[in-house]
Amino acid sequence: MSQSSGLKYAYFPGCSLQSSAVDYNRSILSTCTELGIELRELEDWNCCGTTAVTSTNLLLSYLLPARNLALAEEEGLDLAVACNSCLVTHRRVTGCFSLDISPLANKIRSSLHKIGRTFRGRVQVRHILDILAEDLGFEGLAGKVKRRLEGLKVVPYYGCQYSRPGAQLKEAEMPESMDQILDLLGVEVKEYSRKTKCCGGVLMTTKPEIAAALVNELLEEAADRGADAIVVTCPLCQMNLDIYQGDVNARFGRSYNLPVVYFTQLLGIALGVKLVELDVHRGFVPAEPLLRKYA
Amino acid sequence: MAALELTRREEFDPAFLSLVASFPEGAKIRHCVQCGTCTGSCPVSYQMQHTPRKIIEMVRAGMRRAVLTSDSIWYCASCYSCSVRCPQGINLPEVMYLLRSIATATARDRSAIFYHCFSETVRRYGRLHEPALMLRYQLRTGLLGLFKNLPIGVQMLAKGKLHLLGRRIGGCQEVETLFRLAEDERRGSTGVPI
Numbered sequence: 506m507s508q509s510s511g512l513k514y515a516y517f518p519g520c521s522l523q524s525s526a527v528d529y530n531r532s533i534l535s536t537c538t539e540l541g542i543e544l545r546e547l548e549d550w551n552c553c554g555t556t557a558v559t560s561t562n563l564l565l566s567y568l569l570p571a572r573n574l575a576l577a578e579e580e581g582l583d584l585a586v587a588c589n590s591c592l593v594t595h596r597r598v599t600g601c602f603s604l605d606i607s608p609l610a611n612k613i614r615s616s617l618h619k620i621g622r623t624f625r626g627r628v629q630v631r632h633i634l635d636i637l638a639e640d641l642g643f644e645g646l647a648g649k650v651k652r653r654l655e656g657l658k659v660v661p662y663y664g665c666q667y668s669r670p671g672a673q674l675k676e677a678e679m680p681e682s683m684d685q686i687l688d689l690l691g692v693e694v695k696e697y698s699r700k701t702k703c704c705g706g707v708l709m710t711t712k713p714e715i716a717a718a719l720v721n722e723l724l725e726e727a728a729d730r731g732a733d734a735i736v737v738t739c740p741l742c743q744m745n746l747d748i749y750q751g752d753v754n755a756r757f758g759r760s761y762n763l764p765v766v767y768f769t770q771l772l773g774i775a776l777g778v779k780l781v782e783l784d785v786h787r788g789f790v791p792a793e794p795l796l797r798k799y800a
Numbered sequence: 801m802a803a804l805e806l807t808r809r810e811e812f813d814p815a816f817l818s819l820v821a822s823f824p825e826g827a828k829i830r831h832c833v834q835c836g837t838c839t840g841s842c843p844v845s846y847q848m849q850h851t852p853r854k855i856i857e858m859v860r861a862g863m864r865r866a867v868l869t870s871d872s873i874w875y876c877a878s879c880y881s882c883s884v885r886c887p888q889g890i891n892l893p894e895v896m897y898l899l900r901s902i903a904t905a906t907a908r909d910r911s912a913i914f915y916h917c918f919s920e921t922v923r924r925y926g927r928l929h930e931p932a933l934m935l936r937y938q939l940r941t942g943l944l945g946l947f948k949n950l951p952i953g954v955q956m957l958a959k960g961k962l963h964l965l966g967r968r969i970g971g972c973q974e975v976e977t978l979f980r981l982a983e984d985e986r987r988g989s990t991g992v993p994i
């Protein structure tokens with residue numbers, strides 16, 4: 506690890522980062538190592554339940570993430586999450602604890618007690634993007650950039666749950682933090698009106714015709730803006746835009762060929778991390794030909 | 801109420817609104833002004849049997865069965881576009897979660913089945929195991945889907961993005977206890993979770 510930044514978190518990779526988004530996980534770990542940010546993987550974490558559990562049993566949708574928060578509190582660390590959906594589910598729990606009197610918080614407390622855990626609400630849930638943009642900060646990042654990615658044109662796609670719910674309207678619909686990081690790296694960030702429009706999420710499995718139409722719109726604007734690639738912050742967005750891009754092409758008679766990369770992969774390249782340590786070869790739409798010249 | 805189709809009197813259940821309003825996010829629908837910003841912001845409302853605005857009014861009218869059997873509540877992708885724009889501060893995806901939690905036992909929508917299979921997979925492993933989830937889901941919704949998704953699965957495997965073997969976490973017993981506690985709560989006096 507390079508010089509420590511003094512930043513240290515309990516790291517919650519989430520289920521996707523162990524399967525469909527192993528590339529996101531690897532690029533986060535190698536990038537944070539390079540930046541001196543310590544991510545200590547939360548031991549024996551469980552699935553946050555995501556929208557699946559919120560849609561079947563409301564109480565359980567608070568209890569599953571609460572166990573992870575209790576584990577982080579035992580470590581005395583804030584929780585770093587990589588997935589937009591994990592972010593929302595864990596924050597739903599911390600939100601209950603920020604209120605003075607919440608019957609729900611009491612119910613969560615007593616349920617955790619029955620599995621021998623405690624949570625007092627002393628953990629903050631931070632997205633990796635916010636850790637880089639706010640906790641480390643743009644200045645801290647700028648000093649570490651070794652290679653500028655000049656000539657690379659991208660659209661920044663945050664997905665819907667990075668800034669929602671919670672943020673004020675402008676930030677909720679048009680966040681800027683990733684734009685600013687990419688800008689620091691010398692990337693040409695194109696305007697993108699669909700920064701936080703929905704990719705369809707799990708509807709890609711249950712109602713594919715609807716989700717494919719949403720992804721088609723996202724890809725269409727990216728192509729119209731002249732982007733070489735789409736940069737994302739969420740494993741589910743990456744999956745819908747990349748893995749299902751061929752399916753969208755077939756459904757709508759299009760020929761999109763847009764690599765969908767994680768912001769941590771581009772950041773890693775700019776920091777001088779080797780391509781292989783950023784897993785850029787795993788996308789369905791190959792990103793390597795586009796990125797090789799910068800490495 | 802003119803926007804609602806005529807419904808037989810016995811289909812109005814005033815207790816339904818009380819039930820929904822007994823939850824913090826549900827209570828806020830009393831303040832809905834029916835402006836339709838939610839419907840206009842929703843990326844999937846055009847597909848719904850009843851738009852989000854209408855669903856709120858139907859809950860307020862007590863149209864329990866019509867709400868709980870409509871496909872509308874299963875279309876929401878939780879993008880929260882409606883909630884950040886709502887002038888009354890209603891968090892509609894949370895209301896949709898609540899309605900789904902009430903409807904889930906009898907729902908036959910593909911999304912409802914998927915969410916149930918997902919939960920059961922998490923219950924077994926403590927984490928998501930995609931092949932197990934997809935197998936459960938396809939067995940319940942038709943094996944044709946399995947064949948359709950097979951090429952993507954094979955390619956994911958080749959890209960190292962899928963693991964065939966699932967591994968259970970050490971805290972599976974804790975997770976199982978949390979499932980049981982939440983189920984006991986559902987069987988409690990209100991008949992809904994929480």
